[in-house]
Amino acid sequence: IKGLQEFIENNLKLLEDKSLHDCNVLLDGNSIYHQMYTKRKLTGVFGGEYDEFYSSCRQLFKSFQICRIK
Numbered sequence: 001i002k003g004l005q006e007f008i009e010n011n012l013k014l015l016e017d018k019s020l021h022d023c024n025v026l027l028d029g030n031s032i033y034h035q036m037y038t039k040r041k042l043t044g045v046f047g048g049e050y051d052e053f054y055s056s057c058r059q060l061f062k063s064f065q066i067c068r069i070k
Contacts, residue, residue, distance in 0.1 A: 005031060020067060020069055021065075021067040021068055021069065022068045022069075023069055023070075024069070024070045025064075025069055025070070032060075036053060036056045036057070036060070038054075039056075040052055040056055065070070
């Protein structure tokens with residue numbers, strides 16, 4: 001959704017934490033990729049920091065598996 005990320009960043013006070021389990025989610029791959037690189041302070045210089053990014057992906061999808069999120 002065009003502008004969603006900017007809207008969220010400008011309205012953080014509207015957000016609240018939720019625990020997800022036993023559900024389906026739809027991910028915006030480009031946003032997830034960007035957020036993972038930003039959160040881990042990865043630069044992507046010289047072709048990327050693939051080991052660290054891979055570790056982040058494994059951690060995310062392992063948490064989905066534990067919580068039975070598809």
